[in-house]
Amino acid sequence: MTGPMPSGTISAGAMNLIASLLEQRTGQQITANRVWRIETALKTMLRAEGLESADALVAKLLTRAEPKLAERVVDALLNQETSFFRDAAVLETAADALKSLQAEVPHRRLRIWSAACATGQEPLSLAMLLAERGMAEGALAPEILASDVSPSALARARAGRYSQFEIQRGLPVRRMIEWFEGGEGEGEWVAKAELVRRIRFRRHNLAADPPPPGKFDLVLCRNVLLYFSPSLRTRVFDTLAGAVRPGGLLVLGAGETVIGQTGQFRPSEQFRGFYRLADPAACAATG
Structure with a gap:
């Protein structure tokens, strides 16, 4: 973690704890200009856990009642930005x-x-x-x-398995047709075995x-x-x-x-x- 974490809808203490957890588990830092990712990345998880805020999530983490919760938080925070034939x-x-x-x-x-x-x-x-x-x-x-x-x-x-959006990022139509098939979900594509x-x-x-x-x-x-x-x-x-x-x-x-x-x-x-x-x-x- 680099620099102080500004507070907003999530407290600075909660931001610091979550950023520290990510760094401890993966080595990856969330710098001060990227703290917005914490709230954005955790929105889906908060809904799934029935929690109103990231501060509530941190409180639940601190109880250690769910051993796998910290792993799920870290997983949600990881930046999975990628695409086919990137560079x-x-x-x-x-x-x-x-x-x-x-x-x-x-x-x-x-x-x-x-x-x-x-x-x-x-x-x-x-x-x-x-x-x-x-x-x-x-x-x-x-x-x-x-x-x-x-x-x-x-x-x-x-x-x-990839969405229509993911399949279109960097993958020419020729390769898409040759190497992928339509999946069960709408707009889903699946790489051939x-x-x-x-x-x-x-x-x-x-x-x-x-x-x-x-x-x-x-x-x-x-x-x-x-x-x-x-x-x-x-x-x-x-x-x-x-x-x-x-x-x-x-x-x-x-x-x-x-x-x-x-x-x-x-x-x-x-x-x-x-x-x-x-x-x-x-x-x-x-x-």
């Missing part, structure tokens, strides 16, 4: 990089980690791109692991958990580090460095950089905007 040029470059890496190690299966994947649009977009490049079939088809700290976001990602099964989903907390087992040729960690404090950001970069295979690549969001944040990575000379391990030989010796 499309970046994903196209990622697919090109994977094609290049595959040519370098034709007998090894490439591994990809989509960290903080939210409701799954990023890994699904990448799976579509790999299929279009002829890289998605056979025993050596790249493995895609997608993770997020939010259990509800992961549930939606595994189901591959052949697409979803190319991705493994798992819960993972970037702020607290070690990296998933094994090494990855490509790690996408976009638009989440900006919510972390500088010290936590440095620790997360250490986690990501432990996950990247020597010769592999890290992809960050458009507003994120390794410069001044970590010595673990350096810009890639071959793929603009991507990063490589600063000392691959040393990482190979320890990994």
Whole structure:
């Protein structure tokens, strides 16, 4: 949490407690210019709980009568802003990089980690791109692991179910017709099973958990580090460095950089905007 929390229809004390809970559980901060998100994000939950205000919710949290309540509050506050083919040029470059890496190690299966994947649009977009490049079939088809700290976001990602609004954000009609089918609900679209099964989903907390087992040729960690404090950001970069295979690549969001944040990575000379391990030989010796 950064700066004092102004009071409005929710007290400053309640805002501070909720923001602190989010940071403790996920590492994500709500800065002073974003506190409006607290009330907006909790509206649905307040109705479901039959509570009149966020202050009433905080009072209920403090009783500890419902052990899962804090988890549901945190889940509601997480920013799940994403879309299909978000920053499309970046994903196209990622697919090109994977094609290049595959040519370098034709007998090894490439591994990809989509960290903080939210409701799954990023890994699904990448799976579509790999299929279009002829890289998605056979025993050596790249493995895609997608993770997020939010259990509800992961549930939606595994189901591959999206609203008409979500499906139209960044997804061309051609791909929509090829990879999605109409769902049971009005305006609902569902990713075809052949697409979803190319991705493994798992819960993972970037702020607290070690990296998933094994090494990855490509790690996408976009638009989440900006919510972390500088010290936590440095620790997360250490986690990501432990996950990247020597010769592999890290992809960050458009507003994120390794410069001044970590010595673990350096810009890639071959793929603009991507990063490589600063000392691959040393990482190979320890990994």
